Amino acid sequence: MIIELKNIDEYRWELPKTGAMRVPGIIYSNASLLKDIKLEETLKQVANVATLPGILKASLAMPDMHWGYGFPIGGVAAFDWENGIISPGGVGYDINCGVRLAASSLVEKEVRPRLEDLINALYQNIPSGVGSTGFVKLSIAEEKKVLKEGSSWAVMHGFGEDSDIEHTEDEGCMQNADPETVSQRALERGRKQLGTLGSGNHFLEIGVVEKIFDKVTAQAFGLFENQVTLLLHSGSRGFGYQVCDDFLAFMTKHVKKTGFDLPDRQLACAMIQSKEGLRYYNAMACAANYAWANRQIMLHRSREVFSRIFDMGPTDLGMNLVYDVCHNIAKKEYHIVDGKKRAICVHRKGATRSFPAGHEGLCEKYRKTGQPILIPGDMGTASYVLVGTKKAMEETFGSTCHGAGRVLSRRAAKRAGKGRAINRELEDKGVLVRCAGRSTLAEEMPEAYKDISQVIDVVHGAGISKKVAKLRPMAVLKG
């Protein structure tokens, strides 16, 4: 299949509606990023998503898009709440994989001399790597409370403060979570992993605010130049994987009964307003809440480490949570479609919410500015803080990119890293690295990812989010 893209403007391309597609595809990118990816496969996935029942406006792809399974990563698709589908493959395995940023009151020159102690202490206190288990041991009954309550469970148990909840997307809890919809296997897998980073692309990064693009908004977010920050990227661990896996199997069977003609099994789905669809929505919410509790606990542990290393109390140390965003999720939201306000189910798979100033879904503080958006880059380069915009509401169902996006497969990255000391190369750039997994470092090296600044330039240029600050990594803890 040859797919022709039609250029709309500097940052957008249309994938015209053909065959079984119900809507066109719209790709946010630039000429150079489009050359990087295995375009054919990714575009085919964008087109496949466009065939699903109830899809509205367009099957969207962000500039960090790459080939996933079923739905592309970097994909956004919205479905009518009454007549549309919900799909586990449109969320991904790591449900509510996300990022949180805390801002300290320390500046780089205060932290640099203690950086090695700091990263070592974090390495000892935040369990990471393959199959890591946490220090929070849960009974099944208690685990179900985590699934129901999300971030507030963690705060209620002493891991954090009330303001953390306010500064988390959806206040760290999807209300529709129903623990009775998840399998025993999922509960088993999640029981020992709360408060753990995991492996692969998950990380914890100590960074410094290198550049401010928008002074007023940065100030409202509590950010200033040279400030030391903590960025945490993790998700719902084995629990979320099992929920996704269970429902993919369940919906594959369900799809056969309903007679949907799917171009790829991994697109298995159900109408949202069906027993099966709602069951997945409520189970997915459990995993989302697990992930929020997970990141909340790790933030708390990190604060304790900072406090010990710098011998400072919480007030002096700052370490306030700027925000927590999720980038693998499906949510009921209200958007204007064809001039009318409608309830829709927005799937963001490797995409971040981008709500503007004035949006009723934001906490009071950010209702004035728009929400903070956190975009992690690769470990050698930079991460960005953006702000949500009205244009995102108009064009992308309030969504923007989520990261750099891979260009090399893990195996290709390992090959490219052979014989090289990646940690030394990073140290030469001023980035200390601690890594639990033997091969993670090569798999996750900077060259394995797209150039983050190009991805950011596209979303900024297209106006679906705006640059606020750039963070430079000082030390990274990888799973």
Next chain:
Amino acid sequence: MKYETIDHTADFGIHVFGADAKDLFANAAFALFDLITDIDTLKGVNEHKIRITGDDWPDTMVNWLRELLYLWTCKEMLVKTANISYLTEHELTARVNFDPYDPDRHEIKNEIKAVTYHQIQVEKGLLGWESKIIFDV
């Protein structure tokens, strides 16, 4: 050759071969655990029975590997060998030999998080059976 790995941007996959269907499924189990650990360090002294069903060959393959992955992720069993005693397009029974995971003895090379349906293939060719499966890592 029992299997080879295949490249995928986000994850990685396996291309498995077998003289017949049973051989193919046994080799798929080998491939999965060969990616997870160093199979040579396993003794396989314990035994566990498995029965799974599926809608067709690809579904049965995914369910088989999913079940094996469950043994690892939830039960911490590292499987050395799989003996398939009964196999049709819709049903499989097997006995697997495993070691309980011991962090001091067993190295974990890769975290395989899920078995996907993405571009799944299970086929009988001229020279035997083959299958392609992509794992989420």
